[in-house]
Amino acid sequence: MDMYDLTGRVAVVTGAARGLGLAFAEILARAGCHIAGLDIQSEASKSLYDLQKSHKTVVKYYQVDVTSEENVKTTVAKVVQELGRIDININAAGIVSDEPFLTTSMKNIEKTFAVNVTGSFLVAQACANVMVDRYKKQHGDSPATNATTGTIVFIASIATHMASSAQQISCYTASKAAIRGLVKPVAMELSKYGIRVNSLSPGYTMTDMIRGLQSEQPDLVKQFEKETLFGRIGAPQELQGAILWLCADRASGWYTGQDLLIDGGATSWKHPAILT
Incomplete structure (x- = not known):
């Protein structure tokens, strides 16, 4: 049996309209997962819809504001109604603004934490409740001995492991640190239901945001490249x-x-290159 065969499972992926969320949806669909893609965008990339034909899985897209508890609960309930279950939840929706700490605005603080922290929390909570309900129907109150009910993955960041001289993103970094702070207590609480909880911290990755920076701030992107041991930015596929x-x-x-x-x-050495 292929240990990476996820045929018939259902994955809820936020931020799936493009970028890392889309890359994560693609690899899960390739493994046989049905995909529920969630994003604030009115329409997802055509590439998301193409997964259904390419990998013979069901792919549905839901426009949702992850900062709204009501919107999240309604959407997750619709996912269960249409796809039958939830086995995997990946929280890839996130935003970042480059602002000096001394002048960071309340607007930036509130919006960043609303999307990155509250949004991830609400979606994970809603998905976990679906997983727990399924576990209780099958096993009652007996504690799990094997993690087979589901898995939740939060997307954190390299920024929580090192500070880069190339950006001023204290607000974003704090929000991602909060995400990492969720992992251990939530993993502990949900372990009795057979649910695993982890985070993935990507380094500098060639997303749409980085492509935009290449034309707007080419020196910044060059700095990112210098900070890695391979002298280049990673590809989304290298996180799959x-x-x-x-x-x-x-x-x-x-x-x-x-x-x-x-x-x-990038976090393995002391970088000799400093952005000036």
């Missing part, structure tokens, strides 16, 4: 193996309450 491993119980069934850092070695 990690996310698949985290979601595959037969591969990572004993891994929970942890942060997995994939950063091209």
Whole structure:
């Protein structure tokens, strides 16, 4: 049996309209998952819809404001109604603004924490309740001995492992640190239901945001490249193996309450290059 075969499982992926969320949806669909893609965008990338034909899985897109508890609960209930269950939840929706700490605005603080922290919390909470309900119907109050009910992955950041001279993103970094702070207590609470909870901290990755920075702030992107041991920014596809491993119980069934850092070695050395 292929330990990475996720045929018939249902994954709720936020931020799935593009970027890392789309890349995560793609690898899960390739493994046989049905995909419920959630995003604030009115329409997802055509690439998300193409997954259904390419991998013969069901792909549905839901426009949702992850900062709204009512919107999240309604959407997750609709996912269960239409796809039958939820086995995997990946929280990839997030925003970042470059602002000096001394002049960071309340607007930035409130919006960043609303999307990155509250949004991830609400979606994970709603999905976890669905998983727990299924577990209780099958096992009652007996504690789980095998993690087979579901898995939740929060997307943190390299920024919580090191401060970069290339950006001023204290607000974003604090929000991602809060995400990492959720992992251990939530993993502990949900372990009795057979649910694993981890975070993935990506390093500098070539998303739409980085592509925009290449034309707007080319020196910034060059700095990112210098900070990695390979002298380049990572590709979203280079995170797919990690996310698949985290979601595959037969591969990572004993891994929970942890942060997995994939950063091209950027946190492994003292960088000689300083942005001026």
